[in-house]
Amino acid sequence: EAGVAQSPRYKIIEKRQSVAFWCNPISGHATLYWYQQILGQGPKLLIQFQNNGVVDDSQLPKDRFSAERLKGVDSTLKIQPAKLEDSAVYLCASSSLVGDGSSGANVLTFGAGSRLTVL
Amino acid sequence: AQTVTQSQPEMSVQEAETVTLSCTYDTSESDYYLFWYKQPPSRQMILVIRQEAYKQQNATENRFSVNFQKAAKSFSLKISDSQLGDAAMYFCAYRRGQAAGNKLTFGGGTRVLVKP
Numbered sequence: 316e317a318g319v320a321q322s323p324r325y326k327i328i329e330k331r332q333s334v335a336f337w338c339n340p341i342s343g344h345a346t347l348y349w350y351q352q353i354l355g356q357g358p359k360l361l362i363q364f365q366n367n368g369v370v371d372d373s374q375l376p377k378d379r380f381s382a383e384r385l386k387g388v389d390s391t392l393k394i395q396p397a398k399l400e401d402s403a404v405y406l407c408a409s410s411s412l413v414g415d416g417s418s419g420a421n422v423l424t425f426g427a428g429s430r431l432t433v434l
Numbered sequence: 435a436q437t438v439t440q441s442q443p444e445m446s447v448q449e450a451e452t453v454t455l456s457c458t459y460d461t462s463e464s465d466y467y468l469f470w471y472k473q474p475p476s477r478q479m480i481l482v483i484r485q486e487a488y489k490q491q492n493a494t495e496n497r498f499s500v501n502f503q504k505a506a507k508s509f510s511l512k513i514s515d516s517q518l519g520d521a522a523m524y525f526c527a528y529r530r531g532q533a534a535g536n537k538l539t540f541g542g543g544t545r546v547l548v549k550p
Contacts, residue, residue: 348537357438357525357540358479371537404477423538425471425479 317341319426321407327432333395336429339388340409346370348423349382349392350406358406364390397433404428436461438528438541446547447516454501455511455544457526467529468502468509469538474522482524485509513546521548 320339328334340347346365350358361380363371367387375382379398384390394401408423437460447453459468470482485493485502492500497517501510513520526541 355543357440357527357542358538359540360537363537406477406479408479422481422484423479428477430477 319407319409319424321405321426321429323429324427325430325432327434328397329434330399331396333393334397334431335394336392336405336407336431338390338392338407338426340390340407341411341424344409344411344424345387346410346421347384347390348408348410349390350408352404352406352428354403361392361405394431397431399433402431402433404430436463436528436530436539438526438539440526440541440544442544443542444545444547446549447513448549449518450515452512452514453516453546455513455524455526455546457509457511457541459507459509459526459528459541461507461528461530463530465531468500469527469529470498470500470511471525471527471540472520472522473525473543479525483511516546516548518548518550521546 322337326334348363349361351361352358361375362382364384367384382392406425406428408425410421410423439458445453466487468485471479472482473479483493483495483498485500492502497514499512523543523545525543527538529538530536
């Protein structure tokens with residue numbers, strides 16, 4: 316099966332500019348996650364969708380970050396205006412609502428990420 | 435809130451030898467899952483191994499095995515017969531409960547260097 320697709324792979328912008336990242340999850344995966352990974356740290360969840368509804372956006376800086384998944388398939392994460400501290404890799408992941416194998420633990424599959432540098 | 439701690443920023447291992455990565459977590463839940471993910475320079479997170487908290491038997495996947503100590507809230511990863519391709523960042527992660535769609539909480543990561 317095709318993996319999680321993300322674009323662009325790299326983006327360099329100046330502070331106060333805007334940027335958008337796109338993610339297309341694995342076909343049929345109802346749950347989509349956006350994680351922010353600052354250099355040298357573990358990923359931190361920004362927002363989680365189930366179909367086209369938001370499940371968790373408690374750590375999304377809503378004054379500058381927004382995300383949508385209008386048709387319950389692909390998703391866009393936007394930052395406007397960007398700050399220096401937004402420099403990070405933005406990882407998208409998806410998972411099925413159906414548990415896999417005998418464990419019932421659905422597994423997150425990640426995309427390759429989008430690296431943002433804010434100057 | 436659940437937290438995951440990886441106390442080793444970097445570990446070095448000789449090719450063909452064994453290295454163990456530490457992970458501790460804090461939770462009040464009794465039903466949860468633990469994972470180890472590998473992140474090579476390509477940035478793609480790859481699932482290495484997972485453990486269900488209700489299972490006493492430690493999970494194994496080829497050269498990778500875990501030591502799950504539920505009472506101590508410890509979840510270490512052992513890489514046996516290390517290969518050059520094992521060089522990467524390794525992240526321990528926690529997921530609460532049986533409900534599908536629950537998020538992963540990650541530790542800060544451990545960089546593994548493999549010396550030829």
